[in-house]
Amino acid sequence: xxxxxxxxxxxxxxxxxxxxxxxxxxxxxxxxxxxxxxxxxxxxxxxxxxxxxxxxxxxxxxxxxxxxxxxxxxxxxxxxxxxxxxxxxxxxxxxxxxxxxxxxxxxxxxxxxxxxxxxxxxxxxxxxxxxxxxxxxxxxxxxxxxxxxxxxxxxxxxxxxxxxxxxxxxxxxxxxxxxxxxxxxxxxxxxxxxxxxxxxxxxxxxxxxxxxxxxxxxxxxxxxxxxxxxxxxxxxxxxxxxxxxxxxxxxxxxxxxxxxxxxxxxxxxxxxxxxxxxxxxxxxxxxxxxxxxxxxxxxxxxxxxxxxxxxxxxxxxxxxxxxxxxxxxxxxxxxxxxxxxxxxxxxxxxxxxxxxxxxxxxxxxxxxxxxxxxxxxxxxxxxxxxxxxxxxxxxxxxxxxxxxxxxxxxxxxxxxxxxxxxxxxxxxxxxxxxxxxxxxxxxxxxxxxxxxxxxxxxxxxxxxxxxxxxxxxxxxxxxxxxxxxxxxxxxxxxxxxxxxxxxxxxxxxxxxxxxxxxxxxxxxxxxxxxxxxxxxxxxxxxxxxxxx
Numbered sequence: 001x002x003x004x005x006x007x008x009x010x011x012x013x014x015x016x017x018x019x020x021x022x023x024x025x026x027x028x029x030x031x032x033x034x035x036x037x038x039x040x041x042x043x044x045x046x047x048x049x050x051x052x053x054x055x056x057x058x059x060x061x062x063x064x065x066x067x068x069x070x071x072x073x074x075x076x077x078x079x080x081x082x083x084x085x086x087x088x089x090x091x092x093x094x095x096x097x098x099x100x101x102x103x104x105x106x107x108x109x110x111x112x113x114x115x116x117x118x119x120x121x122x123x124x125x126x127x128x129x130x131x132x133x134x135x136x137x138x139x140x141x142x143x144x145x146x147x148x149x150x151x152x153x154x155x156x157x158x159x160x161x162x163x164x165x166x167x168x169x170x171x172x173x174x175x176x177x178x179x180x181x182x183x184x185x186x187x188x189x190x191x192x193x194x195x196x197x198x199x200x201x202x203x204x205x206x207x208x209x210x211x212x213x214x215x216x217x218x219x220x221x222x223x224x225x226x227x228x229x230x231x232x233x234x235x236x237x238x239x240x241x242x243x244x245x246x247x248x249x250x251x252x253x254x255x256x257x258x259x260x261x262x263x264x265x266x267x268x269x270x271x272x273x274x275x276x277x278x279x280x281x282x283x284x285x286x287x288x289x290x291x292x293x294x295x296x297x298x299x300x301x302x303x304x305x306x307x308x309x310x311x312x313x314x315x316x317x318x319x320x321x322x323x324x325x326x327x328x329x330x331x332x333x334x335x336x337x338x339x340x341x342x343x344x345x346x347x348x349x350x351x352x353x354x355x356x357x358x359x360x361x362x363x364x365x366x367x368x369x370x371x372x373x374x375x376x377x378x379x380x381x382x383x384x385x386x387x388x389x390x391x392x393x394x395x396x397x398x399x400x401x402x403x404x405x406x407x408x409x410x411x412x413x414x415x416x417x418x419x420x421x422x423x424x425x426x427x428x429x430x431x432x433x434x435x436x437x438x439x440x441x442x443x444x445x446x447x448x449x450x451x452x453x454x455x456x457x458x459x460x461x462x463x464x465x466x467x468x469x470x471x472x473x474x475x476x477x478x479x480x481x482x483x484x485x486x487x488x489x490x491x492x493x494x495x496x497x498x499x500x501x502x503x504x505x506x507x508x509x510x511x512x513x514x515x516x517x518x519x520x521x522x523x524x525x526x527x528x529x530x531x532x533x534x535x536x537x538x539x540x541x542x543x544x545x546x547x548x
Contacts, residue, residue, distance in 0.1 A: 030056065030063055037069055046080070049073055064105030071097030072114040075122075088512045094118060095128070102135070109139050109150055113158060120165040123453075127292065127329040129165060136162045156182050156191050163198065172202050228257050228264075235267055244274045262309035266318060269301030273322060295330050298322065306339075313346035317356060324363045328370075328420035328510075337363050373419060377511045389536045392418055394479045406546045409485040409521060411440060411502055414540040415478050419508040422475035426459035427483055432499040436462045438490045439471050440483045447472030456505045458516050466490045487523060497524030502543045517541045 033056035040049035053070040060066060071094050078090035098118060101111035112135040119132020139158045143150055150158075162178035179195035186192045231254040238247035251268040258264065276294035302319040309315055316339040323336025340356040340363070372388045379385050393416045404410070411427055424446045429437040439459070446455050450465045467490040485502075487495050503518040515537040519530040521544075528545040 030060055030066065033060075034065065034069055037073070041073060041076075046073060046077055050077070062104060064101045064108045064111050067097050067101035067104060068108065068111040068114045071095070071101055072118065075118045079121075088509065091122060092510070092512075107138075107142065109142050109154065112136070112139050113154065113161075116158075116161055116165075120161050120168065127296065127331065129169060130296070133162065133165045133169070136165065152186060156186055156189075159185075160191070160195070163195070167198075167202070176202050228254060228261070231257065232264060232267065235271075239267065239271055239274075242274075244271050247271045248275065260308060262305040262312065262315060265301045265305035265308065266315055269298045269305065269322070270318070272298040272301065273326075292329065295326055299326065299330055299332055313343055313348050314352075316340070316346075317343045317348065317352055320356070321359055324359050324366070328366075333363055333366060369418065370420070373511050376417070376513065389416060389539075392416055392478060393539055397480045397482075399482050401544075401546055404484060404546065405486075406548050407487055407523075408546055409487065409500075409502070409523070410542075410544045410546065411483045411485060411504075412480075412540075412542040412544070413482075413504050413517070413538055414480050415476065415506060415537065416539040417508060417511075417513055417537045418478040419511050419513065421509055422477040423506050423508040423513075424455045425476055425504070425506045426456045426463075427502070427504050428459055428463060429485060430462060430501045430503065431495075432501075434501075436464070436466065436490070437495060437500065438485070438488065439463055439466075439468050440485050441471050441473060441476075442468055443475040444472055445475065455507050455509075458503065459505050462503075463490075495523065498522070502541070504538055504541055506537055508537070513537050519543050521545050 033052055037049040037052045037056075040046070040052060050070065050073050053066055053073065056066050057063070057070065074090055074097060075094035078087045078094060081087050081090070095115070095118065098111065098115040101108065102115055105111050116132040116135035116139070119128035119135065122128055136158055139150070140162070143155060143158075159178045159181045163175045163182075166172070166175035166178060176199050179199050182189075182195040183192045183199075231250055235247050235250035235254060238244075238250060248268065248271045251264055251271055254261070254264040255268055272294055276298060299319075299322065302315075302322055306312070306315050306319050320336040320339030320343065323330070323332035323339065326332055337360060340360050343356040344353055372392075375382070376385050376388055394414060399410060399412065401410070409429075413427075415423065415425065417423075422443075424443040426442040426446065427440040428442075429440065431437055442456070442459065446459070447465075447468050449455075451460065454460045489495055499520055499522050501518050501520050503516065505516045507514050515535045517532050517535055517538040519532040519541055521530050522528050523545055525547070527547055530543050532541040533539060
């Protein structure tokens with residue numbers, strides 16, 4: 001009996017020892033993989049670093065830090081490619097991996113830091129900045145709880161990213177506070193000197209902005225009264241006149257006067273949403289994130305209004321309506337559905353409840369469409385995905401040639417896929433040698449942003465954005481579209497007889513679906529026709545030449 005007991009104790013001790021050894025080997029093995037990957041990345045061998053991390057994840061599929069490094073390196077790969085479509089796909093994959101890393105290790109400061117870094121660095125229209133700042137603030141909480149858990153290098157990186165993110169957001173006080181932590185905790189270092197320089201730059205920017213703002217403030221006060229009620233009344237008057245820039249200034253003052261008033265936040269949110277409704281124009285070339293930032297600002301004010309008055313069903317109706325109608329990247333669809341369900345259970349009028357039901361129908365349509373888009377992205381060649389394309393493809397319509405001024409070329413095509421946002425599309429002409437002739441149509445974003453952000457690479461390379469203002473228009477979506485070419489080049493000169501190629505390029509976002517369709521046509525002689533029915537996203541392209 002005694003021997004049996006001793007044997008059991010020995011086995012128990014052996015199991016514990018083996019368990020401890022396996023954990024030590026596990027940690028060392030993960031660290032070894034990460035070290036190899038880091039060394040490869042530093043030497044410029046990013047692809048090989050990703051191969052190492054893939055191998056590591058096969059062996060350790062639940063390791064948060066491995067996912068974090070793979071997510072970061074995938075994001076770095078996105079930044080190195082000149083192919084816009086590839087960059088978008090890699091960026092989406094990067095965030096998917098980083099989200100996985102954080103879900104596996106909610107307190108893993110490496111995972112939080114890498115996701116925060118990527119969120120601060122990517123373009124604002126992706127809507128990642130606020131989430132990234134939350135990740136970085138969580139690291140600050142970890143630093144407060146366990147000051148020795150992070151190296152000084154990691155702390156400096158965190159504070160630097162916070163400063164950069166808040167500066168990008170326009171919250172200069174928080175940006176300065178983050179950089180001041182570097183100055184305080186790493187005095188005399190090059191990082192501290194850089195942080196001090198950034199703080200000084202913020203102060204200069206504030207000084208340069210101060211005088212114009214004072215002038216605007218004096219103008220504003222000349223129109224308004226210090227009374228809060230009169231401020232709101234004046235703001236509403238400006239809103240109804242569609243003077244949204246001035247209305248915004250007034251409501252911003254009202255919010256500062258009484259920061260606990262839900263109505264002022266609601267009107268501020270409404271005003272900013274009206275500013276966001278303006279189509280793409282030349283301003284987009286200076287700030288590609290302009291409309292996106294306005295969407296987020298608007299929703300932040302609606303959220304604040306509901307936070308202050310959660311029982312106000314009318315506020316719920318307004319926020320819910322906006323949440324459903326805003327673009328998908330605002331990520332407020334589910335919140336909008338919840339708000340409108342509250343409206344249906346409230347004491348609001350039947351007419352408002354009817355509107356809420358209509359909007360809920362739109363919301364569920366959007367949700368249903370999101371499943372189809374996800375299917376098309378993840379399984380593009382599958383039978384269900386092909387069924388999606390078939391069901392989305394519109395019927396072909398015809399045009400009456402007798403009503404057209406001739407000679408001309410009719411360009412008749414179908415966009416066969418619907419994404420979360422209308423796609424970017426261009427229609428242009430090239431001659432027989434492949435030289436650019438003229439643009440017939442280009443979507444507003446691409447036409448106004450020009451070379452700042454290439455969304456339609458083939459059209460951008462061919463046209464070099466030559467004389468496109470007159471043909472830049474609102475984005476077209478799924479359906480049948482017809483344009484005519486009046487047989488002149490981009491300088492307004494009539495073209496010679498000969499063979500020409502009509503090209504149609506479409507780029508969807510966020511699914512990153514893309515297609516370039518083309519077909520040739522002879523100008524001169526008798527009437528001519530050519531047809532292309534290849535591909536999914538432009539399933540039909542017909543070009544006809546009509547003589548006099």
